[in-house]
Amino acid sequence: MTKELPGKRGRKTKYYTHVEPRLEEIGHWCRDGLTEEEICRRLGVSLTSFAEYKKQFPELTDTLKVNREIADYRVENATYIVKDGQITQVAAPKSGYGEQRIIYKDGKPFDIIKVERTRITGHDVI
The missing domain is CATH 1.10.10 (Arc Repressor Mutant, subunit A)
Structure with a gap:
């Protein structure tokens, strides 16, 4: 109705x-x-x-x-680069922790260095 x-x-x-x-x-x-x-x-x-x-x-x-x-x-909060004429999002680390550094050459993105970190809790540490 x-x-x-x-x-x-x-x-x-x-x-x-x-x-x-x-x-x-x-x-x-x-x-x-x-x-x-x-x-x-x-x-x-x-x-x-x-x-x-x-x-x-x-x-x-x-x-x-x-x-x-x-x-x-x-x-x-996303990182984008132009790759082969297309805007491309750089994915975040799967764990949610880490950093990304974009290396430029001649004023253009040349390389992306991704460092992913894994969180451990106190009982996981030996």
Whole structure:
């Protein structure tokens, strides 16, 4: 059953059938860097309707805002280089600990030195 906005008549909104049940999925798409246009296409709603839903439903606005901030944080904290004409992300160490040093030659990245560290707890030390 679809719901109508109070005091509104006419065509029922797709928010309750197409958007609200997929808020978690929308969050994943935001973190993956999809644009609102791409999200609308996946949801089957127009960009104009989506803009209206953002005004009317704060939970949608909050979902978009929080997950965009996460995506922005990831990009800001990533290291990128241009390799063979393509922007390439330099992956972080698998353990989460370590450092990366970029060596430049003639003003261009030449090599990346990665040092990975492994954390050990007191009972692992002999």
